[in-house]
Amino acid sequence: MHWMEMKNDELEKQYSPSRWSHRMAADDVIKAHVKALKEGTEQARSLAQTLINVPYGDGDGEKLDVYIPRTNSLDVNLVIYIHGGYWQFLSKEESGFMAVPLIDKDVVVVAVGYTIAPKGDMDLMVSQVRRSVVSVIQQYSHISGLYLCGHSAGAHLAAMVLSTDWSQYSITPNIKGAFLVSGIFDLLPILSTYVNEPLKMTEEVAVRNSPSQLVPQLKQSSSGCQIVVAVAQNDSPEFRKQSEEYYKALEAAGLNVTMEDVANTDHFSIIEQLVDADYHLTKLLLKMMGKS
Numbered sequence: 234m235h236w237m238e239m240k241n242d243e244l245e246k247q248y249s250p251s252r253w254s255h256r257m258a259a260d261d262v263i264k265a266h267v268k269a270l271k272e273g274t275e276q277a278r279s280l281a282q283t284l285i286n287v288p289y290g291d292g293d294g295e296k297l298d299v300y301i302p303r304t305n306s307l308d309v310n311l312v313i314y315i316h317g318g319y320w321q322f323l324s325k326e327e328s329g330f331m332a333v334p335l336i337d338k339d340v341v342v343v344a345v346g347y348t349i350a351p352k353g354d355m356d357l358m359v360s361q362v363r364r365s366v367v368s369v370i371q372q373y374s375h376i377s378g379l380y381l382c383g384h385s386a387g388a389h390l391a392a393m394v395l396s397t398d399w400s401q402y403s404i405t406p407n408i409k410g411a412f413l414v415s416g417i418f419d420l421l422p423i424l425s426t427y428v429n430e431p432l433k434m435t436e437e438v439a440v441r442n443s444p445s446q447l448v449p450q451l452k453q454s455s456s457g458c459q460i461v462v463a464v465a466q467n468d469s470p471e472f473r474k475q476s477e478e479y480y481k482a483l484e485a486a487g488l489n490v491t492m493e494d495v496a497n498t499d500h501f502s503i504i505e506q507l508v509d510a511d512y513h514l515t516k517l518l519l520k521m522m523g524k525s
């Protein structure tokens with residue numbers, strides 16, 4: 234069924250990822266998610282050299298964390314991770330969880346902070362992640378490749394970075410690859426749901442911040458980027474459709490894109506498992522960077 238034909242309670246259910254997990258009750262899966270991300274981040278902070286709270290702008294909350302490998306290699310890749318949480322939950326403080334297996338392969342991991350709603354609005358968050366990427370490139374100009382990874386709302390923000398008209402910025406980033414994990418690429422369906430309560434997006438805001446509307450701009454700005462659209466087997470039908478349709482639009486535009494339907498995962502485990510070096514998506518990310 235198309236989202237426009239759904240009753241509001243069905244639409245809200247489709248956009249409540251926790252209600253589709255096969256592992257636990259809705260409240261428990263969110264609690265377990267936050268716990269897993271926190272513990273993973275603590276582990277990474279204890280094992281890696283870190284730079285915490287590096288500013289990328291003058292605004293409140295415009296800070297990022299860097300997880301640094303112990304290496305003498307000249308071939309160092311960098312992954313910028315953009316956290317999820319419906320643009321209203323989570324922060325960079327629990328977003329370093331995937332650093333350990335990457336650091337082991339000489340990859341620098343950056344976890345970006347941005348101003349979640351209700352303090353921040355959609356335009357601000359999009360502007361922040363774009364500026365964070367510019368700042369990282371300016372500080373780490375010697376890296377051999379820049380990659381993006383985002384989960385859920387963070388996959389939306391990563392897709393918005395790929396869709397940037399960089400003429401307004403001081404440099405044009407060369408993003409080699411992007412992992413868009415369980416993302417939302419069309420914001421119109423959530424306008425009438427609880428998700429939009431703190432965001433207070435108007436239709437105009439939702440349209441200008443929807444990657445699905447910006448595929449021609451992405452084609453111009455990120456034609457060389459290798460894009461992976463990953464979705465969980467147990468994501469809701471609407472979430473699965475969002476990924477499928479965005480993948481098809483990128484494919485039709487001639488972009489280098491692949492779709493990964495990750496078996497035995499839900500909206501939360503699909504990203505939590507990046508703490509594990511043997512997880513399918515960890516291996517795929519390292520393979521993309523030529524590291525295995």
Ligand SMILES: N[C@@H](CC(=O)c1ccccc1NC=O)C(=O)O
Pocket residue numbers: 248249250251252263266267317318319322323385
């Ligand atoms: N109402 C949402 C809540 C949610 O998405 C969420 C809540 C806390 C932390 C992260 C979340 N989502 C994805 O990262 C849900 O049903 O899952």
